[in-house]
Amino acid sequence: MGNAQETVLLQGHIIDSLILAKVLDVILMLGGAFDLLDVQIGSQRDQPSRARILIRAPSGQQLADILQAIQPHGARVERESDCCAEPAPADGVLPPTFYATTHLPTQVRLGGQWIDVEGIEMDVAIRVEDAAATAQAVPMGQVRQGDRIVIGREGVRVLPLERPKERDVFSFMQAQVSSERPHRHIIADIAGRMTALREGYREARSGGRQDSLVLLVGGPAIVHAGGRDALTWLIESEFIHVLFGGNALAAHDMEAHLYGTSLGYGLSAGRAVPHGHEHHLRTINRIRAIGSIEKAVASGVITGGIMAASVRHDVRMVLAGSIRDDGPLPGVITDSVQAQAAMRAALPGVKLALLVASTLHAVATGNLLPATVPTVCVDVNQAVPTKLADRGSFQAVGLVMDAASFLRELARELGWKG
Amino acid sequence: MSRFLVCPPDHFSIDYEINPWMRLSNRVQPDRARLQWQGLMEVLADKVGATLERMAPVPGLPDMVFTANAGSVLGRKAVPSRFRHPERRREEPFFEQWFRDHGYDVATLEEGLYFEGAGDLLGFPEAWFGGYRQRSDIRSYASLSELFGREIIPVELVDRRFYHLDTCFCPLSGGELLYYPPAFDLYARKVIADRVGQDLCVAVPESEALRFACNAVCVGKQVVLPEGCVETMAWLAARGYEPCPVPLDEFMKAGGSAKCLTLALD
Numbered sequence: 001m002g003n004a005q006e007t008v009l010l011q012g013h014i015i016d017s018l019i020l021a022k023v024l025d026v027i028l029m030l031g032g033a034f035d036l037l038d039v040q041i042g043s044q045r046d047q048p049s050r051a052r053i054l055i056r057a058p059s060g061q062q063l064a065d066i067l068q069a070i071q072p073h074g075a076r077v078e079r080e081s082d083c084c085a086e087p088a089p090a091d092g093v094l095p096p097t098f099y100a101t102t103h104l105p106t107q108v109r110l111g112g113q114w115i116d117v118e119g120i121e122m123d124v125a126i127r128v129e130d131a132a133a134t135a136q137a138v139p140m141g142q143v144r145q146g147d148r149i150v151i152g153r154e155g156v157r158v159l160p161l162e163r164p165k166e167r168d169v170f171s172f173m174q175a176q177v178s179s180e181r182p183h184r185h186i187i188a189d190i191a192g193r194m195t196a197l198r199e200g201y202r203e204a205r206s207g208g209r210q211d212s213l214v215l216l217v218g219g220p221a222i223v224h225a226g227g228r229d230a231l232t233w234l235i236e237s238e239f240i241h242v243l244f245g246g247n248a249l250a251a252h253d254m255e256a257h258l259y260g261t262s263l264g265y266g267l268s269a270g271r272a273v274p275h276g277h278e279h280h281l282r283t284i285n286r287i288r289a290i291g292s293i294e295k296a297v298a299s300g301v302i303t304g305g306i307m308a309a310s311v312r313h314d315v316r317m318v319l320a321g322s323i324r325d326d327g328p329l330p331g332v333i334t335d336s337v338q339a340q341a342a343m344r345a346a347l348p349g350v351k352l353a354l355l356v357a358s359t360l361h362a363v364a365t366g367n368l369l370p371a372t373v374p375t376v377c378v379d380v381n382q383a384v385p386t387k388l389a390d391r392g393s394f395q396a397v398g399l400v401m402d403a404a405s406f407l408r409e410l411a412r413e414l415g416w417k418g
Numbered sequence: 419m420s421r422f423l424v425c426p427p428d429h430f431s432i433d434y435e436i437n438p439w440m441r442l443s444n445r446v447q448p449d450r451a452r453l454q455w456q457g458l459m460e461v462l463a464d465k466v467g468a469t470l471e472r473m474a475p476v477p478g479l480p481d482m483v484f485t486a487n488a489g490s491v492l493g494r495k496a497v498p499s500r501f502r503h504p505e506r507r508r509e510e511p512f513f514e515q516w517f518r519d520h521g522y523d524v525a526t527l528e529e530g531l532y533f534e535g536a537g538d539l540l541g542f543p544e545a546w547f548g549g550y551r552q553r554s555d556i557r558s559y560a561s562l563s564e565l566f567g568r569e570i571i572p573v574e575l576v577d578r579r580f581y582h583l584d585t586c587f588c589p590l591s592g593g594e595l596l597y598y599p600p601a602f603d604l605y606a607r608k609v610i611a612d613r614v615g616q617d618l619c620v621a622v623p624e625s626e627a628l629r630f631a632c633n634a635v636c637v638g639k640q641v642v643l644p645e646g647c648v649e650t651m652a653w654l655a656a657r658g659y660e661p662c663p664v665p666l667d668e669f670m671k672a673g674g675s676a677k678c679l680t681l682a683l684d
Contacts, residue, residue, distance in 0.1 A: 011560050012557070012559050012563060012570070012572065013558035013559070013560075013563060013569055013570055013571050013572065016569075016571060016609065016613070017571040017572050017573070017605075017606075017609055018605040018606075018608060018609050019556070019572055020606070021605065022574075044564065045544075045545075045569045046558055046567055046568055046569045048563055048564070072550070072551055072556065073556055074550075074555075074556040074557045074560070074572070076557070086655070126539075226457045300505070331554075
């Protein structure tokens with residue numbers, strides 16, 4: 001069911017007269033859906049009852065048809081007012097009573113019209129432009145003095161998340177995290193989504209807006225634990241289109257290519273290699289000398305692995321640095337506000353997010369994603385998926401499992417022979 | 419003793435068409451109309467023993483004769499009508515003034531809500547029914563229910579020929595209901611059967627419904643109804659009622675009969 005919705009009031013002797021039943025029937029008959037927000041039933045026969053009904057319809061036109069059809073039966077649109085906005089007092093400072101967003105689809109009422117808030121994400125503010133009738137989610141740090149910021153709750157509504165059409169693991173009405181549930185069918189459902197998205201991605205590549213992207217947020221444990229080959233295959237097979245990570249994921253991936261080690265451990269032998277702890281430093285140093293990861297791939301220094309596949313397949317990569325990074329590699333964004341902005345810019349079109357073995361990047365991405373994007377969080381530490389699932393979206397699925405096992409199973413489900 | 423508000427048909431004619439019965443070409447014969455109206459008054463006064471309150475007719479307001487649409491009355495409380503059609507809206511101040519002049523507590527409905535008085539609001543002592551969709555606005559019943567302290571069950575009228583509730587729904591003093599079910603939607607039919615009791619609901623045949631058999635005035639055991647409703651009269655007689663048929667076909671030209679020509683005051 002689409003975004004068109006309206007709340008109506010019905011009062012009087014609406015229960016015994018079957019007027020409420022009739023109105024609800026009409027809504028359904030015309031292709032709408034409803035939620036009874038509250039129903040107060042008169043305690044005695046001569047006392048009237050009252051119902052507030054939230055009506056949703058696939059389109060604005062259908063909603064208008066429904067409202068027109070139920071109006072003669074006494075349903076009237078609840079009186080609503082526009083949202084209130086105040087100018088931001090200074091750059092980077094919001095008005096004290098600013099409205100703080102959730103990650104759910106949100107609308108504000110401007111000039112009598114409900115309009116969608118663009119780029120909704122968790123814990124930001126809403127900037128409105130009355131003249132253009134637009135509303136945009138805006139992080140605190142990006143606010144400029146004088147921006148009109150929505151305050152209070154009036155004229156703001158959060159739309160309940162629709163149950164996805166697909167009947168898969170994401171359509172359960174709750175966020176699930178368990179180390180004890182079998183993973184196989186969950187992974188099969190994820191693979192199903194990825195297959196469909198790859199089709200959309202390939203279609204859009206021949207022209208059109210790209211809105212079938214899969215995002216992978218990965219930590220270096222992918223390389224340490226042996227998931228590098230599977231992830232490389234997923235990228236080369238065009239199942240993954242956006243990659244978020246840190247300095248370490250890139251460094252250890254290229255270390256593995258150049259030295260066959262990950263943080264000094266031989267990946268095939270599984271033993272510490274003499275002076276192996278230097279390998280990632282030498283890797284970083286070499287790439288710094290070349291100038292960029294892209295050049296390292298183009299010049300044939302890095303020919304295999306996650307980075308090489310990403311560069312060759314035009315995967316949009318955002319590497320966000322952290323305080324303990326060595327180097328860092330060229331291209332790693334060390335200003336966290338800038339990194340956040342780069343991640344935000346890469347999110348439009350993302351329709352599935354896989355957060356694998358990365359705590360900080362996973363949480364940061366979770367906060368940037370609207371609730372409408374199905375999210376899978378995989379970590380050996382149950383606290384990470386739990387933290388993500390606590391965001392309250394029923395489209396967040398948590399898997400407590402090792403990164404490599406997950407990626408390998410997923411890749412096999414999608415046809416990998418490794 | 420029953421009291422009715424009535425208005426002589428001095429200016430009754432077909433000057434406009436606001437229901438499927440009205441045809442400008444179908445002219446009223448004024449003398450005949452006057453005789454029929456007087457016949458009705460005689461039956462009400464002499465046979466039924468009712469008191470008749472006559473209000474002064476107003477030139478240019480041909481439908482004022484249908485006082486059932488003056489408003490709704492309970493005890494000393496009156497709510498004047500707000501007509502849907504502008505043609506009849508001009509009657510409103512005269513009816514309202516009559517209520518005020520006769521000591522009624524007059525309450526008015528919110529601006530913009532249509533309500534056509536006892537034409538659409540009638541019922542049994544414990545439950546009232548309010549016809550909506552054609553003339554009265556369903557939302558007026560929420561306010562009226564509060565004003566009168568009565569439960570009002572809205573019922574949807576779906577046949578344009580039965581444009582007021584009193585054209586197809588007639589509660590009788592013994593708790594029975596004369597009605598024409600196809601004039602109502604399915605929800606209303608179910609509710610009426612549930613509330614009145616299926617065994618007390620009597621459907622009049624279509625031919626008699628179209629003669630406005632249901633547009634009858636019931637006082638005690640006497641039921642004043644338009645003539646020619648043979649089956650309805652037989653049923654009434656079998657139930658112990660005394661049917662009092664009155665020729666009223668001049669008024670049927672405007673889509674009204676016995677009940678439309680009266681407003682019960684107490």
